[in-house]
Amino acid sequence: MAGGPLSGIRIADFTWVWAGPYCTLQLAHMGADVIRIETATRPCVTRMLPPWPGGKPAGLDSSGYYNQYNQGKRSLALNFSQPGALEVARALIAKSDVVTNNFAHGVMDRLGLGYEELRKIKSDIIMISLSGYGDTGPYRDYVAYGPAQVPLCGLSSLTGYIGGPPMHAGYSYADPNAGVHGAFAVLAALYHRELTGEGQYMDMSQWECAMAVLPEGIMEYTMNGTEPQRIGNRDPWMAPHGIFRCKDRAEKVLGFTIDQFVAVAVSDDAAWQRMAAAIGRPELAHDPKFAALAARKSNEDELESIIESWSIGQNAPQAAGILQNAGVAAFVVADNKYLSEEDQHLKDRGYFVNLPHPVVGTRQHCGIPWKMSATPIAVRSAAPTLGQHTHEILSQVLGLPEAEIARLRESGALE
Amino acid sequence: MAGALAGLKVVEIGELVSAPYTAKLMADLGAEVIKIERPAIGDIARRRGPFPGGRPDPERSGLFLYLNANKYGVTVDLAQAEGFELLEQLIARADVLIHNLWPPDMDRIGLSFDRLAQRNPRLVMTSITPFGLGGSHRDWRAEELTIWSSGGVCVLNGAGPNHPELPPLKTSGHPAGFQAGAHAAAATMGAVLARVRGGVGQHVDVSAQETLVSQNEMVFEYWPYMGVIANRLGRKPLQPLEAMECRDGWIFICCVEEHQWRSFVALMGNPDWANEEIFSDRLKRGENWEALEIFLREWVGQQTVLDLYRKAQERRVPFAPVSTMGDLLNSEHLKARGFFVEIEHPAAGRLTYPGAPIKYGAAPWQIRMPAPLLGQHNLDIFSGRLGLSRGRIDQLRSKGVI
Numbered sequence: 001m002a003g004g005p006l007s008g009i010r011i012a013d014f015t016w017v018w019a020g021p022y023c024t025l026q027l028a029h030m031g032a033d034v035i036r037i038e039t040a041t042r043p044c045v046t047r048m049l050p051p052w053p054g055g056k057p058a059g060l061d062s063s064g065y066y067n068q069y070n071q072g073k074r075s076l077a078l079n080f081s082q083p084g085a086l087e088v089a090r091a092l093i094a095k096s097d098v099v100t101n102n103f104a105h106g107v108m109d110r111l112g113l114g115y116e117e118l119r120k121i122k123s124d125i126i127m128i129s130l131s132g133y134g135d136t137g138p139y140r141d142y143v144a145y146g147p148a149q150v151p152l153c154g155l156s157s158l159t160g161y162i163g164g165p166p167m168h169a170g171y172s173y174a175d176p177n178a179g180v181h182g183a184f185a186v187l188a189a190l191y192h193r194e195l196t197g198e199g200q201y202m203d204m205s206q207w208e209c210a211m212a213v214l215p216e217g218i219m220e221y222t223m224n225g226t227e228p229q230r231i232g233n234r235d236p237w238m239a240p241h242g243i244f245r246c247k248d249r250a251e252k253v254l255g256f257t258i259d260q261f262v263a264v265a266v267s268d269d270a271a272w273q274r275m276a277a278a279i280g281r282p283e284l285a286h287d288p289k290f291a292a293l294a295a296r297k298s299n300e301d302e303l304e305s306i307i308e309s310w311s312i313g314q315n316a317p318q319a320a321g322i323l324q325n326a327g328v329a330a331f332v333v334a335d336n337k338y339l340s341e342e343d344q345h346l347k348d349r350g351y352f353v354n355l356p357h358p359v360v361g362t363r364q365h366c367g368i369p370w371k372m373s374a375t376p377i378a379v380r381s382a383a384p385t386l387g388q389h390t391h392e393i394l395s396q397v398l399g400l401p402e403a404e405i406a407r408l409r410e411s412g413a414l415e
Numbered sequence: 416m417a418g419a420l421a422g423l424k425v426v427e428i429g430e431l432v433s434a435p436y437t438a439k440l441m442a443d444l445g446a447e448v449i450k451i452e453r454p455a456i457g458d459i460a461r462r463r464g465p466f467p468g469g470r471p472d473p474e475r476s477g478l479f480l481y482l483n484a485n486k487y488g489v490t491v492d493l494a495q496a497e498g499f500e501l502l503e504q505l506i507a508r509a510d511v512l513i514h515n516l517w518p519p520d521m522d523r524i525g526l527s528f529d530r531l532a533q534r535n536p537r538l539v540m541t542s543i544t545p546f547g548l549g550g551s552h553r554d555w556r557a558e559e560l561t562i563w564s565s566g567g568v569c570v571l572n573g574a575g576p577n578h579p580e581l582p583p584l585k586t587s588g589h590p591a592g593f594q595a596g597a598h599a600a601a602a603t604m605g606a607v608l609a610r611v612r613g614g615v616g617q618h619v620d621v622s623a624q625e626t627l628v629s630q631n632e633m634v635f636e637y638w639p640y641m642g643v644i645a646n647r648l649g650r651k652p653l654q655p656l657e658a659m660e661c662r663d664g665w666i667f668i669c670c671v672e673e674h675q676w677r678s679f680v681a682l683m684g685n686p687d688w689a690n691e692e693i694f695s696d697r698l699k700r701g702e703n704w705e706a707l708e709i710f711l712r713e714w715v716g717q718q719t720v721l722d723l724y725r726k727a728q729e730r731r732v733p734f735a736p737v738s739t740m741g742d743l744l745n746s747e748h749l750k751a752r753g754f755f756v757e758i759e760h761p762a763a764g765r766l767t768y769p770g771a772p773i774k775y776g777a778a779p780w781q782i783r784m785p786a787p788l789l790g791q792h793n794l795d796i797f798s799g800r801l802g803l804s805r806g807r808i809d810q811l812r813s814k815g816v817i
Binding site: 005006008018022026030046049050051052053054055063064065067068128133134136137138139140142143144145147148149151152153154155156157158159160161164165166167168169170171172173175176177180181182183184185187188189190191192194195198199200201202203204205207208209211212213214215216217218219220221222223224227228230232233235236237238241242243244245253254256258259261263264265267324327328329330331332333334335336337338339340341344345346348349351360363364365366367368369370371372373374375 | 419420422423436440444462463464465466467468469477478480481482528546547549550551552555556557558559560561562563564565566567568569570571572573574579581582583584585586587588589590593594597598599600601602604605606607608609611612614615616617618619620621622624625626628629630631632633634635636637638639640641642643644645646647648656658660665667669671728731732733734735736737738739740741742743744747748749751752754766767768769770771772773774775776777778
């Protein structure tokens, strides 16, 4: 088991952009041999997106976005418009346990790689599609983009400042949500295959997968027929519960002033008493306006302005530390610089990964968010350059002779 | 047909969202999940809504009912020695333990992998904690809001560069709990699979904070690659990518590729302003968003949501409605796919719930029973599974152990 819990499992990975690569990243983390089938004629979208070292792209291998979500995978570059490429893909599938894709409904069928075809190649193959709308239903051919999934799934109408319009999540939340659920589904299917010998096809709609993590709003409606109100950073069961302004960062970054905040959640009256003392206002602990949750909810505007009058004089990490020392849940509203350089805890956990990459050099990347005691896991390599492993896969996985590989390269099937 | 995880035995010590969601994902695929709650008090989710009529009732919390369907429910006071012994008896016959006890609470009751592995060396134990089981923040207190804020994602959301006075905005619900739970489910299944493939039991240590840092889209890398801090005040480089109000609701206007913008302009009837040089490519539309926004809001404001959604999608333009909960429940697409499910519960009655996140071809996702009442299965489990006598069960009950 030296290679991790999924050592010996191979994934023929046709995914791209974010949701699909996030799915197979979890499998690569645990030691699966994930082979991304890519093409230079239509490269993965994230290969062309920022950030890039120095702010400028240097070819298709310099994106921090791609390089984050494809760590530990291999890259096979095929041109499907050329004869021979499809046969290479089919030969790889014959040597794989799982086939993943997040194309729109029907694309794999048109490539000649639909599930029924794959079963003929390998009878116990496991296949998962993570499409926007799923394989069935009247909108199955609709086009889905990450940023539009957040409003579609209902999250935007639930999220917003009090009295304000619907807002976003700030990133394409439904994509990693779909990806990690997809990884779980693949592992459940591998378990089922291990016990029964049976493969299967799994149809994920990213829209539905996002609703599976939004029961609060949906059940408010199904129980009471009412649409939940947008309540900003507040919470019906806790007060204070908010994000409070602290001092700006002392240093400007690229000429910009960076503001900083602390998040605070007071879960009961005892925690409020501790907080009142910690912010130097012990008299508020038993003030009838704030002593009990119901009173704090009724006077929440005043409560929040009292807290902000304290927090504005603090650096955010200092504010979080003072509250934590008093036994109150608090944390800096962390930005990327804070996480990268200032969160000593993450460094001590060994969370980050620094592996050499032939184009961007050694860059800090996010690592694996869990640890395993008996089958140790680690990010094994930086993300692949496009087609980096084409030759070794054809030679070592498919066992093709050199002459055949050369012929495929001449025909344009290999990139 | 049985679910993919039929026969797998799981014990859950779960509060609120993360560990209960991990165990739910497994229960819905056929695993037997025994959920341990505190006697009399129960899972804190029972005290969080939504509730019918807004009236708190520990047997009618929508959040609890959703997260705990398909599970057996028992009550055990793990702080008492006899309670811990019951846990060990359940562990002896289990494959997996999922818990999200706060590390100082683990220490207080003496819960550790080494101790449980003595009773069952093949156990897979998954600990979901705010910051992981090591490091200087191990014992820090945390709630949904502070975990979400620690993950580098909350800082990205807000009113944008025109309203710097407004703070970062929390995403609704329990996204930190659900993301920690879903990642823990993948990690746990990796360990279970390793075990059936000839490995051993082990301990999986999931940090909720790290599950969020791991999904920072491209944003985290802006620091190591470019020395740029990303937050809610950044301008969107491409436009339009905004929610806008129609006559009857909101729609998300989304044109990433140039052909999508051209199709949208045609849909609008090729207005003259669209020919302006300042709107001629996606980067210019980002730079000149304040001007473009005025034209678009005026036109979109005269449309209706579903009509514009259909017309855009007919032209392969990826608009989407800003769905209300009612829109979701009434969606013809979701109805045709059978997404929502109805579950009959003895206290809460018949209600509609979100359904399967994934449709499995060979081993179906299934609801077999509703969420348990507090302590509903004490007798079934302690007598039926552990073989305790009635007298012993009564004794444990009188001591407040169960």
